[in-house]
Amino acid sequence: MTVCPVRAIELVEESVPAITYSAKTHTSIVRRVAKVNESICMGCGNCAGSCPSSAISLNCFKDKQIYPQIDLAS
Numbered sequence: 160m161t162v163c164p165v166r167a168i169e170l171v172e173e174s175v176p177a178i179t180y181s182a183k184t185h186t187s188i189v190r191r192v193a194k195v196n197e198s199i200c201m202g203c204g205n206c207a208g209s210c211p212s213s214a215i216s217l218n219c220f221k222d223k224q225i226y227p228q229i230d231l232a233s
Contacts, residue, residue, distance in 0.1 A: 162209045167200040168193050204228050 162168075170191045177186040193215075195206075204225035207215045217225060 162205045163200075164203060164205065165199050165201055167196045168206060169196070170194075203232065205232060 171194050172189050173192045174187045174189050177188045202217060202219060204217055207217050207225060208229040
């Protein structure tokens with residue numbers, strides 16, 4: 160994830176059960192999920208501000224705190 164200045168976000172593969180209509184089928188699919196290393200995340204909000212689907216949010220900041228930080232960074 161190139162928006163993170165400290166590279167606290169990485170994509171990891173995760174196996175999840177596949178949705179099937181037959182009880183005999185036991186398959187899973189592998190998907191890539193973004194994981195944040197909270198020990199190095201500096202809370203800048205770049206990830207939340209640049210996520211096109213708004214799938215990322217910060218727990219410790221409100222939008223009115225994040226947007227000025229994004230404006231300064233861009």
